[in-house]
Amino acid sequence: MKALILAAGQGRRQKENGDSKPLIPLLGLSFIERVILTAKKSGIKEFLIVTGYNAGKIRKHLRNGDKLGVEIDYIHNAEWRKGNGVSVLKAKDYLHEPFILLMADHLFDDKILFELQEQTIEDDVCVLCVDKNHHKYLDVKDATKVFMEDGQIKDIGKQLNNYNGIDTGIFLCTPVIFDTLEQSIDSGNDSLAAGMRILANRHKMKVFDISNKYWLDVDDDSALKNAKSLLIERLRKNTDGPISRILNRPISIKISELLLKTKITPNQISLVSFITSFFGALFFYVGEYIFLIIGGILVQLSSIIDGCDGEVARLKLIQTRYGGWFDAVLDRYADAIIIFGMIHGHWLLHNDIVIWTIGFAALVGSFLNSYTADKYDAIFKNRIEKTNKWRMGRDVRLFLIFLGALSNQILITLAILAIISNFESIRRLIMLKFRHA
C-alpha cells in the first residue's frame, strides 16, 4: 500500500521563515523522517509527499528516499496557504487504489498502521483512526474531535462540544475522497474535515479505534516538548530490572541524547560497552583495592552504556535483529571476562584456590540466567516473568559487582552471585515445569 503524506502547511504557530514542522529534528530524526520510518515498519515502501511551504528544503532533506530505504515522489501544492483538503486533492491523478493518509508532523505507534492495513473496505468508504482514551501528552483543546456511533463518524470538527473521540490524522482512504473533496471545496470549505463530513453524511466514514496505542500531533513548542517526553518514556521497557529502572536508564537516556547528534551506530555503542567492561576486568585482574575501585566504576559504566545501543536504535528506528544478537553475545563475553578478572585478582593477592570454584559457579549462574530467559523467550514466544519488578538480571549482577569492588569484597560478591543466580535458574527449571505441565 502507498502512503500519502501532507507536508505542505506552514504550521500556524511557526515563526515566519523558520523551518516547517516536518523538518524539525527531534531525538535523531526529523518529524517527517520519523513518519516515513514508522510507516516503513508496517511494510509501506512507497510514499507520495505533498509539499508547499519549504518545498525545496523538504525535497533536499529526503531526496528520493534511498537513505531511508523507501521510494518517495513529490507533488507540489502552490496553494498551500489554503486548507489541507486542497493538498489531498492534488494527489488525485496519482492514487487509484486504497492508500494511507498521514500528516508529516505527527508521531504515532507503528502498530496502528499494521492493523489499519488489515481492514477491508468498500470502494466508497474511508476510515479514520480515532483515539478514545487519549494520553496525558495530548492537548485536547487544539485537537479535531469526532462524534461517532456504531463505528461510523457522525460529526467532525475542532469546535465539537459533544464528542467521544479525537481525530488522529491517520486515514485509510479510497479514491472516493477526491470526488468528495471536490464537492466540499466547490461549496466553499477547503479543509479535509469538510470532505470527511460529506462522507459521514453518506454513512461512508468509518472509525478505526487505535485503543491504547500512542499518537501525537506536534502543533506548537509545548507539543514538541511532549513529543520528546513521549518518545523517551517509551524507551523504558517493562523488562527493565530495578537497577536499570532507577539508576541506569535515566543516565543512559541522557547519553543517548548526545549520541543521537553523532553518526555513532548502535553496534558501535555495543562494542564500546564491551570494551569498557574489558578494561574494568583488566583492573580487576591486578587485584589491588585501588584498581578494584576503578574496575568497579568501569563495569557499572559499561552497564549504563549497554542501555544506549538499544535506545539509539529505537529512537532512530534502525533496530536490527543482528544488532540485538550482537549485543547479547558481547554481553555474555563481557560477563565472563569480568568474572575472570575478579577471580584472578583475588587469587593473585590471597592465593586462595577456593575463589576459582566460587567464580566458576558465579559464571555458570550468570550464563544460565541469561540462557534460561532467552531460550524460554524463544521457545514460548513470551517473556519470562515480565511482571517481576525485582527480577535478577544483568543490571543487578553488574551492580553487585560494582558494590563488591568498591567495598573490596570480591570473594563474597562472587559467592552471592553464584548462589542467587544458580538458585534463580534452578527455580525456573522447576517452577516452569508446573506452569507448562
Add this chain to the structure above:
Amino acid sequence: MKALILAAGQGRRQKENGDSKPLIPLLGLSFIERVILTAKKSGIKEFLIVTGYNAGKIRKHLRNGDKLGVEIDYIHNAEWRKGNGVSVLKAKDYLHEPFILLMADHLFDDKILFELQEQTIEDDVCVLCVDKNHHKYLDVKDATKVFMEDGQIKDIGKQLNNYNGIDTGIFLCTPVIFDTLEQSIDSGNDSLAAGMRILANRHKMKVFDISNKYWLDVDDDSALKNAKSLLIERLRKNTDGPISRILNRPISIKISELLLKTKITPNQISLVSFITSFFGALFFYVGEYIFLIIGGILVQLSSIIDGCDGEVARLKLIQTRYGGWFDAVLDRYADAIIIFGMIHGHWLLHNDIVIWTIGFAALVGSFLNSYTADKYDAIFKNRIEKTNKWRMGRDVRLFLIFLGALSNQILITLAILAIISNFESIRRLIMLKFRHA
C-alpha cells in the same frame, strides 16, 4: 474440523482372529493412535471412527479419547466385509460440514493436514491428497493409482496403467461424498474409489499435491518393516553433528526402542542423561587416570542418552516445548559440571593453576557455542548454518572430552575445546554481521 477415520476392515493379508492393523503397536504407539495424534498436531480434536472387525478391541483401546487429549465417537459398521465405501456412508448422519477422511492404518506427515485444512472448497467438491514422487518405502504395486490433469482427478484405481500419482488415502471431503457413494453402491461397486470416480467424472474431484511430505499405507508385514524404517529415519535431524550422525544416533535409537516399551517419560530421560554426566564429572573430579577412563565413558554415554529424550518424544508424538527447554538447560549445567570436574581433577594431581584459566575459557566457549546458536535461532527464526555437516556441536565437544579422558590428556583437551569453541563463537559474531548487514 472433524476427522473421520476408517478402522472397520480386517486387512487383506491379516491372520484370521489376529489384531487388525490399526491396533498393531509400532515404536510406542498403535497405528490408529499415531493417526489420531498426527491429526491432533494439525489442530484436529474431534474424531469419528468407523469400526467393524475388532470393533470392541478398538473401542477398549482408545475409549473416549481422553488419554490422547481428543474426543472420539464411534460408528459401528456391521457390514465391514463389504467395500470401504460402505464404511464412509455410515457416517452420513453425523457429518454435515467439510471433514477430513483418514485410514486407520496409514502413516503420514502432520504437515499434510495443516496445509489440507487451509484449502477452500465448494460444497460439491472433494479433495484427494496425491503423492507424485513417492519414496523408496512405498510399495507401488499395491497402491491405488490416480491419473490427474489440471488439478483434477481423471481416473482412479488399483489397476491403472497410465497414472501420474498415488492415492494417499487422505481426503478433504464435503457431505457430497455420501450422495455419491449411495449412487456408486446402488450401481454395484461399494468401494470408496468408485464414489470418487463419479465425482471425477463430474470434474468435482480435486487433487492436493503432498509434494515431498511422507505417507505410508501399512498393508502387510513388509510394509510394517518399511513403516518402522521410515519412522526411525525421520529421527535423524539435519542439525545432527558428525558424532551424533555416525556414533550416537544409531545407538540412541536402539535404546529408545527399548525405552518405548516402558512408561519412562522424555523428561525423565533428560534427567538420566544429566545424572550420568554428573557421575562422569565426579570421576573426573578425583583426577587419577583410572577414574578418568570411567568418567570419560560415562560422559560419552550421557551424550548418547541425550538423544533418546527427543526420539521417544517424537515417536510417541508427545513433544512439548517445556521438554525441549528443560533438556537444553540441563545440558548447559552438565557441560559446566563436566568441565569443572576435569579442572579440579587435573589441578589436584598437578597443582598447576593454569588449568583453571584454560578450563574457564573452555566453559565460556562451550556456553557461547550453545548461546550463539540458540539465540540466533530465536531471533532469526531459522537455524544457524544448517548445511554445515561438520558443525562443532555438543556431540563433538563431549566426544573430545571422552577421547581426552581415555588418553589422560585433560589439559590439552580443555585447551582444544577453549580454542575451537571460542573461535567458532567469534567467527559467527563476525560472519553473521555481513550476512545480515
